[in-house]
Amino acid sequence: MCGRIDDPKGKSRVEYVIEAENLRKVFNNFVAVDGISFQVYPGECFGILGPNGAGKTSTIRMIYGFSPITSGKLRVFGLDITQKWRKIRARVGVCQQDNNLDADLNVRENLEIFAQYFNISRKQARGKAQSLLKFIALEHRQDDEVINLSGGMKRRLVLARALINDPDLLILDEPTTGLDPQSRHQVWDRLRELRSKKGLSILLTTHYMEEASQLCDRLIIMDHGRILVEGKPADLIRHHVGHVVIEVDDPSPKLRIFVQNHNLKHEDLGHRLIIYGQNQDSGRLFQEIDDQFVNENCILRMATLEDVFLKLTGRELRE
Ligand SMILES: Nc1ncnc2c1ncn2[C@@H]1O[C@H](COP(=O)(O)OP(=O)(O)O)[C@@H](O)[C@H]1O
Ligand SMILES: [Mg+2]
Numbered sequence: 080m081c082g083r084i085d086d087p088k089g090k091s092r093v094e095y096v097i098e099a100e101n102l103r104k105v106f107n108n109f110v111a112v113d114g115i116s117f118q119v120y121p122g123e124c125f126g127i128l129g130p131n132g133a134g135k136t137s138t139i140r141m142i143y144g145f146s147p148i149t150s151g152k153l154r155v156f157g158l159d160i161t162q163k164w165r166k167i168r169a170r171v172g173v174c175q176q177d178n179n180l181d182a183d184l185n186v187r188e189n190l191e192i193f194a195q196y197f198n199i200s201r202k203q204a205r206g207k208a209q210s211l212l213k214f215i216a217l218e219h220r221q222d223d224e225v226i227n228l229s230g231g232m233k234r235r236l237v238l239a240r241a242l243i244n245d246p247d248l249l250i251l252d253e254p255t256t257g258l259d260p261q262s263r264h265q266v267w268d269r270l271r272e273l274r275s276k277k278g279l280s281i282l283l284t285t286h287y288m289e290e291a292s293q294l295c296d297r298l299i300i301m302d303h304g305r306i307l308v309e310g311k312p313a314d315l316i317r318h319h320v321g322h323v324v325i326e327v328d329d330p331s332p333k334l335r336i337f338v339q340n341h342n343l344k345h346e347d348l349g350h351r352l353i354i355y356g357q358n359q360d361s362g363r364l365f366q367e368i369d370d371q372f373v374n375e376n377c378i379l380r381m382a383t384l385e386d387v388f389l390k391l392t393g394r395e396l397r398e
Contacts, residue, residue: 128284142171267294
């Protein structure tokens with residue numbers, strides 16, 4: 080389905096920022112993206128999750144016109160990517176998976192020189208660079224060589240560079256991978272600010288489930304080039320896992336029988352039993368297990384997006 084649609088809040092008729100329909104990417108004979116369809120609304124933060132090799136980067140590279148689509152339909156701002164990729168790229172900001180900063184330029188120059196790709200005048204570029212450096216708290220390092228920045232600073236600089244053309248859509252490929260918690264939270268704060276103050280639409284991939292839960296309005300989980308599920312983080316958790324999770328280390332045969340007899344939704348990992356609580360009585364259930372099977376190490380915790388992710392994509396290592 081392409082074209083205009085009703086705004087989810089019912090306010091006005093708006094266009095999707097991104098519409099992918101049966102989108103495919105094939106490298107030689109290898110199918111990296113296998114006919115996926117999804118839409119992103121204006122002002123939304125949309126997440127693409129998936130194990131390594133799921134097809135996340137291949138998908139977003141097509142969206143910012145870096146990699147041609149093999150087949151299907153892809154419209155960004157209502158424009159066909161195969162025909163209007165120049166116009167689309169002018170309105171998109173991209174943080175690629177790797178920090179591809181120019182090591183020969185200092186921090187400020189990395190922003191100012193990049194601005195030339197968008198035909199921004201030198202004077203304007205200087206002003207924009209200064210305000211972006213302030214936004215990412217790197218003003219004091221503007222004359223430094225890029226090589227001397229910490230991982231978190233480099234990532235913030237890549238984010239600032241993606242904003243140099245005042246994009247309507249920001250695309251972030253694993254924006255916080257490898258960052259310490261402080262740097263990660265700082266990036267999250269900046270992204271929230273961009274959304275709330277500028278109404279920016281954001282498309283991001285991430286391996287951090289907490290990041291997806293905190294930032295994304297909606298998300299898809301991909302594997303082997305296909306979409307497994309789509310939805311709001313909280314809805315996905317409730318639907319696929321429940322409210323709480325009880326984890327028991329080295330479960331006894333008796334506990335396994337108890338779980339079977341009570342028809343409890345669970346996953347048996349051998350050394351650990353994971354029981355998914357679908358209702359509010361899970362506290363009582365935990366108490367019952369804890370009382371009856373006192374020798375087992377047992378914890379009760381809230382269900383998370385990570386539970387959904389592991390349940391749907393499995394626990395085997397990838398790559
Ligand atoms: N240029 C390419 N040529 C051949 N295979 C590729 C290329 N880019 C990605 N792939 C393959 O496509 C699959 C999906 O890759 P990618 O989109 O990078 O996954 P993700 O970002 O989810 O980790 C992987 O198996 C990867 O090896
Ligand atoms: Mg990737």
